[in-house]
Amino acid sequence: MTDTAPAIELKGISKAFGSVQANKDISIRVMPGTIHGIIGENGAGKSTLMSILYGFYKADRGEIFISGKKTEIPDSQAAIAAGIGMVFQHFKLVENFSVLENVILGVEEGMLLRPSLAKARKSLKSLAEEYELNVDPDALIKDLSVGHQQRVEILKALYRQAEILILDEPTGVLTPAEADHLFRILDNLRKEGKTIVLITHKLREVMEITDTVSVMRRGEMTATVKTADTDPEHLAEMMVGRKVLLRVDKKPATPGDVVLSVKELRVVDDSGVERVKGISFDIRKGEILGLAGVAGNGQSELMHLLGGIADGTGTITVNGAAIDLTGKQSDGQSRRARGIAHVPEDRQREGLIMDFAAWENLIFGYHRDPRWGAGPLMNNAAIITEAEAKMQRFDVRPPNPKQSAKNFSGGNQQKLVLAREIEQSPALFLVGQPTRGVDIGAIEFIHQEIIRLRDQGAAVLLVSVELEEILSMSDRIAVMFDGRIMGFRDPVATDEGELGLLMAGIDSQSADQSAGQAGATA
Amino acid sequence: MDFATLLQLLDATIRLGTPLLLACLAGLFSERAGIFDIGLEGKMLIAAFFSAAIAYMSGSVWLGLLAGILASMALSALHGLASITFRGNQLISGVAINFLAAGLTVLVAQSWFSQGGRTPSLIGQARFEPVTLPLAEALREVPVLGPIYYDLISGHTILVYFAFLCVPATWWILYRTRFGLRLRAVGENPAAVDTAGVSVIALRYSAVAICGLLCGVAGAYLATALQAGFVKDMSAGRGYIALAALIFSKWRPWYALFSTMLFGFLQALALRPDLIEKATGVKVQVQLLDALPYILTVIILAGFVGKAIPPRAGGEPYVKER
Numbered sequence: 001m002t003d004t005a006p007a008i009e010l011k012g013i014s015k016a017f018g019s020v021q022a023n024k025d026i027s028i029r030v031m032p033g034t035i036h037g038i039i040g041e042n043g044a045g046k047s048t049l050m051s052i053l054y055g056f057y058k059a060d061r062g063e064i065f066i067s068g069k070k071t072e073i074p075d076s077q078a079a080i081a082a083g084i085g086m087v088f089q090h091f092k093l094v095e096n097f098s099v100l101e102n103v104i105l106g107v108e109e110g111m112l113l114r115p116s117l118a119k120a121r122k123s124l125k126s127l128a129e130e131y132e133l134n135v136d137p138d139a140l141i142k143d144l145s146v147g148h149q150q151r152v153e154i155l156k157a158l159y160r161q162a163e164i165l166i167l168d169e170p171t172g173v174l175t176p177a178e179a180d181h182l183f184r185i186l187d188n189l190r191k192e193g194k195t196i197v198l199i200t201h202k203l204r205e206v207m208e209i210t211d212t213v214s215v216m217r218r219g220e221m222t223a224t225v226k227t228a229d230t231d232p233e234h235l236a237e238m239m240v241g242r243k244v245l246l247r248v249d250k251k252p253a254t255p256g257d258v259v260l261s262v263k264e265l266r267v268v269d270d271s272g273v274e275r276v277k278g279i280s281f282d283i284r285k286g287e288i289l290g291l292a293g294v295a296g297n298g299q300s301e302l303m304h305l306l307g308g309i310a311d312g313t314g315t316i317t318v319n320g321a322a323i324d325l326t327g328k329q330s331d332g333q334s335r336r337a338r339g340i341a342h343v344p345e346d347r348q349r350e351g352l353i354m355d356f357a358a359w360e361n362l363i364f365g366y367h368r369d370p371r372w373g374a375g376p377l378m379n380n381a382a383i384i385t386e387a388e389a390k391m392q393r394f395d396v397r398p399p400n401p402k403q404s405a406k407n408f409s410g411g412n413q414q415k416l417v418l419a420r421e422i423e424q425s426p427a428l429f430l431v432g433q434p435t436r437g438v439d440i441g442a443i444e445f446i447h448q449e450i451i452r453l454r455d456q457g458a459a460v461l462l463v464s465v466e467l468e469e470i471l472s473m474s475d476r477i478a479v480m481f482d483g484r485i486m487g488f489r490d491p492v493a494t495d496e497g498e499l500g501l502l503m504a505g506i507d508s509q510s511a512d513q514s515a516g517q518a519g520a521t522a
Numbered sequence: 523m524d525f526a527t528l529l530q531l532l533d534a535t536i537r538l539g540t541p542l543l544l545a546c547l548a549g550l551f552s553e554r555a556g557i558f559d560i561g562l563e564g565k566m567l568i569a570a571f572f573s574a575a576i577a578y579m580s581g582s583v584w585l586g587l588l589a590g591i592l593a594s595m596a597l598s599a600l601h602g603l604a605s606i607t608f609r610g611n612q613l614i615s616g617v618a619i620n621f622l623a624a625g626l627t628v629l630v631a632q633s634w635f636s637q638g639g640r641t642p643s644l645i646g647q648a649r650f651e652p653v654t655l656p657l658a659e660a661l662r663e664v665p666v667l668g669p670i671y672y673d674l675i676s677g678h679t680i681l682v683y684f685a686f687l688c689v690p691a692t693w694w695i696l697y698r699t700r701f702g703l704r705l706r707a708v709g710e711n712p713a714a715v716d717t718a719g720v721s722v723i724a725l726r727y728s729a730v731a732i733c734g735l736l737c738g739v740a741g742a743y744l745a746t747a748l749q750a751g752f753v754k755d756m757s758a759g760r761g762y763i764a765l766a767a768l769i770f771s772k773w774r775p776w777y778a779l780f781s782t783m784l785f786g787f788l789q790a791l792a793l794r795p796d797l798i799e800k801a802t803g804v805k806v807q808v809q810l811l812d813a814l815p816y817i818l819t820v821i822i823l824a825g826f827v828g829k830a831i832p833p834r835a836g837g838e839p840y841v842k843e844r
Contacts, residue, residue, distance in 0.1 A: 105718045
């Protein structure tokens, strides 16, 4: 027993939603002045536990002690009073309010705003100097970058005198540079004696910044260890419950002829802004081109254009044949007929119809195939039998073709989309954010399937905001910034630092490697 | 058109624009808090009836006003219960309130007064009388400014002055007070308000209550100031016009003043087809003039007047998410 009381102590917390036991008898101690990581797969109960601590949910059983004192937290007001601040994964900011207005909301000094605003302005200035938390107090939230919006959330908590700060998946939306800055801020806060709880599924972050780490699996707290005494492989094993291969196991690529060649692609969005500004590249048979970049730099629009969802200009050729970019022959159906398969970035909105059953989702886009029926009639029995087989091959759980898509976990939803597209043996495979919101166990499987498709001779375009994924999967890397390709890199010869700079629009090498067209890699 | 006629026209604009202004500000409070309210019409109507009925029976217009406000706020509470507490569809709740008011007023009027669904005419203290502002008589002879003060500004009922004072008051409450900040926030992102430890439900109920109060005043104005008594369906679509004006004004108080007065002006014009004939030389059908405010409403709602961005969380019940 140490002589200082833990900043947070939870004893026997349980919480059920209907028949789902989200938290089972969880006990944890977080010492003051430390950064405590909580890791676990999606649905392991991390967010539920923290929502209980922040008064969003009431635990069915269990006790909460803050600095050694038993505390009831029925609502957020009580959590704030107990010195707890929370930075949610999806920020809770009013978009068309200024930074100051967001900071004072709920803790105004009196009936009138003016004195509160003046006080917050002074306070923000000193907080900015103390913790490297600079933001323009008069800027509107909607005009700020995601990284700055996150700083506003941290400022909100500090302005409310929070001693305990909970961050839920804070780096998911940040560039590597922004993430580094965030970690510096967290380090400063730790030095000032604040207690930080970091919820994440990224093992690297846990190793980098935390003092202690707790692992959750299926609603239970399976282990709490000192970060210094563990390693990523061991943590992953505790999260998943079995040994996990963290490195992608793949042979060197053997690129063949050029499959996809695009020149001068441009996309203008609905509000008239050019989002893709003249992009050219090639992908060869049996090669994965990884497209890295911070979300919102034109990758989605490029994918939409290639997949036939959006119109644009430029030229696209697949195996030497030109493809229409506008008009009747430019839709997804025509693309599929050319052997282009597309796994959209937003699987819930573009990849699946959430209310439809798995077997229906497994033939969308290929439903005109004569195998599935003649004329207007569909052979449902054949489709369901085939769906079952696909679900077995792709290890979709549960392998029940009649369950609607929304009732599968994120990883299994993704496997449904992948099963549909990969089983067509496409010549060109477009895949966006294949492992976003997917568990470590499923990530391993998905990566293997993409590699297998490459080895069978498909050309693969992989778009991802996860640098680790880009580095481990790609045979060649292109970095996108502000609608343009900043440069091409060889994954063996580059690192996250260099890619991070490119993602921020900074080219460290004045002379580009000019690996743009495939010739340079041969 | 001479100066005196113009003053008459603007005077009518103010009289006809006032109920629109009150209803528009009522809608502004509700919608800024994220509760869409197409029940403005029904609330005005029920307030019109109860204010006229109670004013007639008690002989006091002030008791009538109070009764009108209470009736309107009761319907507001119903809307709040349906859309805030039980998270129902706000449009359907609003429509239901309009139907309820349209039927209830006539039914109760017939039962109480047996005059075919109307109240007896109000006289004397049972009606709001025009107020003559200080020095109006004395300054009447001053050229230009005198008539403007005497004819246009002076000589309205107290409710008109109340409505106009509501504009700066609403602006001040929205942008200068704690309540206003929270009200605007709850209409944009209730989750931000909730995580800041402020009750979303209490805020939305208070917004809906203010809406009921202002609709009550608007309805009482119709029956006890603009007219002398209640007649069937006397709100005549003013609640919907106020909604159009609210969109036109982009949910801002000062813009609301201008947009409701524009509608008031069109209604005033419809009363004076002779003026248009004199000015343009073309005889315009009265029916067409009568339809003008409604035509403008359709044009506004169809989005021909630029992009109006409603409060982001408008129309959506607040549910805590994981």
